[in-house]
Amino acid sequence: MRRRPEAPLPPRNGLDPARMKLPAEGPWATVRDHLVERIPKLPPDRLDAMLAEGRIVGLDGPVTADTPFRPGMFVWFHRDLPEETPVPFEIAIVHRDENLVVVDKPHFLATIPRGQHVLETALVRLRRDLGLPELSPAHRLDRVTAGLLMFVARRELRGAYQTLFRDRKVAKEYEAVARHDPALPLPHRVTSRIVKERGVISAQEVPGPPNAETLVELAEHRDGLGRYRLVPFTGRTHQLRVHMNRLGIPILGDRCYPALVETPLHDFSRPLQLLAKTLEFTDPVTGKHRRFESTRTLAAWTSYAEWDRDPVAP
Secondary structure, eight states: OOOOOOOSSOOBTTBOOEEEEOOSSOSOSBHHHHHHHHOTTSOHHHHHHHHHTTOEEETTEEOOTTOBOOTTOEEEEOOOOOOOOOOOOOOEEEEEOSSEEEEEEOTTOBSSOBTTBSSSBHHHHHHHHHTOTTOEESSOOOTTOEEEEEEESSGGGHHHHHHHHHTTOSEEEEEEEEEOOTTSOSSEEEEEEEEOOTTOSSOEEESSSOOEEEEEEEEEEETTEEEEEEEESSOOTTHHHHHHHHTTOOBTTOSSSSSOOOOOTTOOSSOOOEEEEEEEEEOTTTOOEEEEEOOOOOHHHHOHHHHOOOSSOO
16 A cells, blocks of 8 residues: 655644645646635635745645646645634543543533634644644544543554444443433433434434444432433444433433524533543553543532523523
8 A cells, every 4th residue: 555645744733734635637737726626615815825825835845826737746735724712621631641642521622623623622732732743533522522532642553542442342431411300211221223414413313223322321310300321332423412312301401402502602601411431441552451530520410500400401
């Protein structure tokens, strides 16, 4: 297998440059002509400014407005960053060694850059603050979910740890706070078929063979609330939220289930009461048993009077 060429641009703000490979053939006379079509969201005048500033480079150096189109050529550049609302919560380091970094992610912080969240993501913050440019996530958590998130410190080890999660060899437990229903028989294994369409915020349960399974247990209850232990045996998008909603006890603070409620990105009130509590696995590199536990607590359970009832979410 041919090795991917190294980027000639260094990371910026903890972000690697974007890389593009030009097609094997096409009608374009210059690289610029191709990029105008390839990146329609980038205005031509902004593209021309980037070319003039030497911000788009190939293996032979900066690309100019006159650089000829060459089939299969690679180009790199740093994208312009969106304006972001700072997420006013810190990332707690649970464990760090030469191979792994395990953190306790706060609510409202995305795992990786995407859309309107770039610098204000766990990956970019950690790369910058820890000085680890090769850091990459072994798995992901939703932006609104708090708790344990594991990163791989070295590029050559990414596959080993990411495969653990892909092959479901990591035992995970979550904690959630929702309404207590004394008539609901628990523990209960919830199974269903969940699909998530690109561009649609909420996932859906549809007919067909089950592809999602969750064990739901009641740990304790008081004042009409329950603290639940959730064990996912599969990893579908929004699985825990969908299955709690199916049981009639949607997680407090959920703005997707049972109904979608639009929330501004700067609104950090009433976070989803879902916490990734534990990770447990056999380390594929060292062979050691690993177990990590979040020290965070869910606000609705520890201080419900202050957290208060959400007027729109359950």
